[in-house]
Amino acid sequence: MKSNQLARQVAQEISKRILGQDFEPGQHISAQTVANDFGISRSPVREALQLLLDAGLVVQKPNRGFFVTDSQQQLERSNALSAALEDEQSDYQQIADDWRRDALPEEVTEQYLRNRYGITKARLNDLLVRAVREGWAERKPGYGWRFLTVAKTPEAFEKIYHFRMVIEPAAMLDPDYEIDLQMLANLKRIQMRMLDHDIEHQPLERLLSVGADFHEELIKFSGNPYFHQSLVRVNQMRRLLEYRTVFNRERFVEQTQGHLAIIELLERGEIIEASYNMRRHLSGALKKKSPMLWSQDDANLGKP
């Protein structure tokens, strides 16, 4: 099943929405609307819908478009699809992981990477651009690239939390901080659902990203894009580090409750209290997380 980047992403996103009940069974999925949502044209959307059709998540009615299927076995189908679509970004994760495990030299040429991972120049370029953006690689003067140690030391984790403990509460105290009640309600809904059933059923990656989204949305209320940008940046880095971490789901329950507490304070307009709470929340996460890291993996070093 071959298909394009963009179409794959769109397919994945739509399938998420179907499973998240954002689309009800039988509902019409307008290609036009989806295209507008994503800010793209209908071409890749149609491809995506075609993929979902193959996977049995939607049905097509001639000249009327695509509709969410009624069938109950959506979940398995979607999972099969996900598995097929996923590991697209795996090269990136692989390189990041190899670097973290000291399986990559600090300085490399592009050729070296291309040979080692068997990828095209353009693709490698994409990966490196992303790594630069996420702050753990840089171009050397002359030829070659250098990986930065920010992304691998155990203390990095701690440093990230210290950084967040500074900016997140401070952003809330910004004079321009303005609570978007609608977004807040939305966040609350998501966190509630997490507590209800998602923590048990969702994959690690999803849990992490929901948590990160919460913090990123809150910091946006400050109206200062630099707070938001820096948080996004350190979160990306954190994701890299956390990628292969063992974790326990209990901690997520606690964390989610913390999020809800902050939301409730904000609903009541008690920003100062919320800011203080946020600081405690982060400090707590740091204490609990730090010692349990670096326990998994690192046994199987060596070339891929």
Add this chain to the structure above:
Amino acid sequence: MKSNQLARQVAQEISKRILGQDFEPGQHISAQTVANDFGISRSPVREALQLLLDAGLVVQKPNRGFFVTDSQQQLERSNALSAALEDEQSDYQQIADDWRRDALPEEVTEQYLRNRYGITKARLNDLLVRAVREGWAERKPGYGWRFLTVAKTPEAFEKIYHFRMVIEPAAMLDPDYEIDLQMLANLKRIQMRMLDHDIEHQPLERLLSVGADFHEELIKFSGNPYFHQSLVRVNQMRRLLEYRTVFNRERFVEQTQGHLAIIELLERGEIIEASYNMRRHLSGALKKKSPMLWSQDDANLGKP
């Protein structure tokens, strides 16, 4: 006079050092050492020295290498050289500037940019990567790029200072904050020289970068790379905004005195006091800077 990117940069840097008295007249400039300093090979260094030779800043002795010339007219020579070497990164500045002045649409295709600025695909790619890294451009899903408004609104300036007022004093209070006395002495020397004569004689760009360096070095003492990274990032953005600003040199005197006061506090180990002082320093800069911005240029809009 044709030459390569890297050689040009190196030439510029060496000429700075010669003028900054880091190299004395008659002193030997070892190509090997320079190459090591930059982490590059001797090839571009030799080219750079060749350029300086052409400009008369150095002389060559057969089989013994290059030596700083004794002549006194270094300054003019160097300036001529600079002018010739400069505007290499001008494409980048040009695009940033056009965007700030609303002379560019928010969303563009690569083709459009290539035609408009007459650059190769690879070069454009470099520019865009840089813009992404500096946070004012992003790839659209599908085709095309989008420029972000962070880099153009007048409030951006204010927001940057608010952000800095949070992270810079906080970084100083980090438990791991460790003052590098040698670096501090170095910074002091530089700031003193600024007061003595540089403020009168150096170009705006240089003054701005010395100021930024001061803050970036101080924040490094925290040992937390995320503080440093975010500061560097907002400073890059600030440079973009300040690029064509009118400015008065008096303000730089004040600012430099502020820097020296902070240095002296740190020398005496009074970190808390220094942190407080830093906050005031930044807040003062914000008050004075904001109203005088956006006064120059903006008259000559239109295509390049």
Add this chain to the structure above:
DNA sequence: AATTGGTTTTATAAATCAAAAAATACACAT
């Protein structure tokens, strides 16, 4: 022993062209 000057090798950038992906245009169905 370290450093230069010149030469060779290797790595990346530019140019070109074919292939593919995404955007656009338009007739037609609901």
Add this chain to the structure above:
DNA sequence: ATGTGTATTTTTTGATTTATAAAACCAATT
């Protein structure tokens, strides 16, 4: 009137070749 299905056009990617920049090497010099 809006949305679909299909065809057409534009933009971007990929592969290949050629040119250029930087690194690595080595003999000669201080």
